Amino acid sequence: MNVKYRKIISGNAKIVRDINRSTILNLIRLHQPVTRVRLSHLTGLNKSTVSNIVHELLQDNLLSEEELKDQNVGRNPILLRLKPGHHYVAALNLDAVYSRVAVFDINGKMVGHHKFFTDYEHPEKNVLLFSKSLKKMMKKLSIEQINGIGVSVAGMVDSGEGSILYAPHFQWKNLNLMELFQKYYPQPIDIKIDNDANASALAELWFGKGEVTKLNDFVFLSVGAGIGSGIVLNRKILEGANHSAGEFGHMTLVENGLPCICGNRGCLEAYASDRATARRYNALQQKKNATVQESMVEEIIPRALQGEKSAIRTLKETGHFLGLGIKNIIRAVDPQAVIIGGKIIQAWSIIYPEILRVVKSGDLYGLRQEVKILPSSLKVRPRLLGAATLAIREIFEEYQIVR
């Protein structure tokens, strides 16, 4: 039976407490530093309830207090912040060539980092390398306990089960990664595994800067060797019935178009991935003997920025195709924004006008669709921070009431 039955959650006093506790903890995260009174206003909860719950959070070492001495009338407010130094999560990004391990605090700050060659042949080996690396890091940073592990994988993942359905880079199929982790971490620890595009989207949602802060509905388009995407709707990742929502990389852009590694033709990925960009560039350069390796868009971009014509033309084309794809994404889910990640955004000044032109050309009935096209706002690698966010989310998000 493949039918997903929604779990029915009925209400009782304890769940009310859980809901309010996580609401408050989340608001502290988002608005820190913040006072109890402000939290009372934000939540609509009574001041006493807030005080009570804050007291509990303080005892759990999740918060720090700081009395503010200012010249306002009235009693000095006490500012609440997430307390650093007590709660950490481990992150693993399993990616082509390198995989990365890191430790983050609950504010999304990386405090330790390490990388190793991904072992394609022996999936379990990567878990071993991760655990060793993590142990070493924890010792060095004198961190005693980890509050969760997040893993982002380049491939299709069943995040509920924690299994990898298909990872084309590594040629892993139906691999239960969760089981491997549980071998090395038999003690009860939260382990969350998801696809790297979803993880990146989550990283933007939780730790995005600037305009991204205000977004609740967006699509993160991860442009790399392939093209993946994570759809965020009402602050939640859309997984899809078969864990493959947001496979925009394989939407058909051109019927019977260029072949794609997925076996079909005309996919967005076959036109706008880094690989496709490099290929188009090389086709232009053939006579000039100045080709680049397929994985090396990072060589094309500086050439374009320095004014090399064929590099510029190639990237503009990429922008054009991305625009076509993004237009269809907008038609599909009508997000507040589409955020683009990947090396390609280093050429933002070149690709953005092209993307915008295509997207705007298709404005529905001339009605203003206030969708933004933005480059990733993150400084840390989104896929690694995303892995951490998978674990951090578990600390903050519990139940929630919706209409």
Place this chain on the structure above:
Amino acid sequence: MNVKYRKIISGNAKIVRDINRSTILNLIRLHQPVTRVRLSHLTGLNKSTVSNIVHELLQDNLLSEEELKDQNVGRNPILLRLKPGHHYVAALNLDAVYSRVAVFDINGKMVGHHKFFTDYEHPEKNVLLFSKSLKKMMKKLSIEQINGIGVSVAGMVDSGEGSILYAPHFQWKNLNLMELFQKYYPQPIDIKIDNDANASALAELWFGKGEVTKLNDFVFLSVGAGIGSGIVLNRKILEGANHSAGEFGHMTLVENGLPCICGNRGCLEAYASDRATARRYNALQQKKNATVQESMVEEIIPRALQGEKSAIRTLKETGHFLGLGIKNIIRAVDPQAVIIGGKIIQAWSIIYPEILRVVKSGDLYGLRQEVKILPSSLKVRPRLLGAATLAIREIFEEYQIVR
């Protein structure tokens, strides 16, 4: 400020009651007839809580009881059902040429129906006609009170405000329909307005038969003069940041393809709408002088079913284009199913194989994507029943706890 802030709903005893009450009422609707004990199991709530809430619902005249005499051991169970004859909603579908008014009971059964010519020039006139028609119907059926009004409109709708952003058929732009209704219904009554594709999707979700019963995530593709769609994710309609999620009709299928009424080229609608189908058919028939009117797919379908070659070819092409669109829909939101509505489904035996062929050709990496392509399962007009469902939903759905 265009930023949609999520309302924060904090928990308290009253909301817990609301949650549990609506959970129980919904389960009665879905599982009727059902006993209190069964409800207790389904919800996880204690038997006393269920008894208590059921008592309340009985007092509100929402339920009827019937003692079951069977040969099982133990006390006879009391079966609970939604009580007919006490709660009704009014529905209005504003559509091209005709608009329809109807009265439905809370089980989605139509008890009265009437239609009138839509007044394109004077939007308010339609509200007047609706109210007169409803009044007459209520008198005839001796219904004293209506518990809500649902309106489905062929066009883009801001369902929160109840305003029509753009309705191409009627050439209405930024029309606040809710205000017009409130003129005629100043007393506090729930009025809900939404786009007809969303309403149809909702009708399938609530009152769909057969396989549809088990679906929580699907896309309803409404094929008519244009192509609209409603996206249902986790049993909720996806509205989108600009109230235009699911505009799959205007996704680009062919770059620089056929012109579309939206002003662009190559939209799905320009290839697979009834109008496009008729146009393609007429192009084939030109020499034979046997053309049909643009709105008349219903003439092409019987011809095809009787074996007329060009009719068959035309419909197969429509199926092919629908397949291309559906493939991209699947890539986008990965639904459990895509449900197709409209006259075209009378030719299901012709279009379905074509759709399936295109969709399956694009199966991602050869992984089984268990997506179903289904014709609408409703007997009543989906757009009208959908309008009713907008109102019925308000009676049943209140708050809910999610993770």
Place this chain on the structure above:
DNA sequence: AAAATTTAAAAAAAATCTTGACATAAGAAT
């Protein structure tokens, strides 16, 4: 035929959590 068992529903007592009124804290304004 009487007693025990089974299933369903209702009632009373116990537990949990939020609310609301009041109290306390700390500084500014009068």
Place this chain on the structure above:
DNA sequence: ATTCTTATGTCAAGATTTTTTTTAAATTTT
């Protein structure tokens, strides 16, 4: 020195669910 003002803390009251106990009705066992 007193009163305001704002932030936080305390505690009984109120609402709701859960747990426990009764009551009800029919079947099965003794």
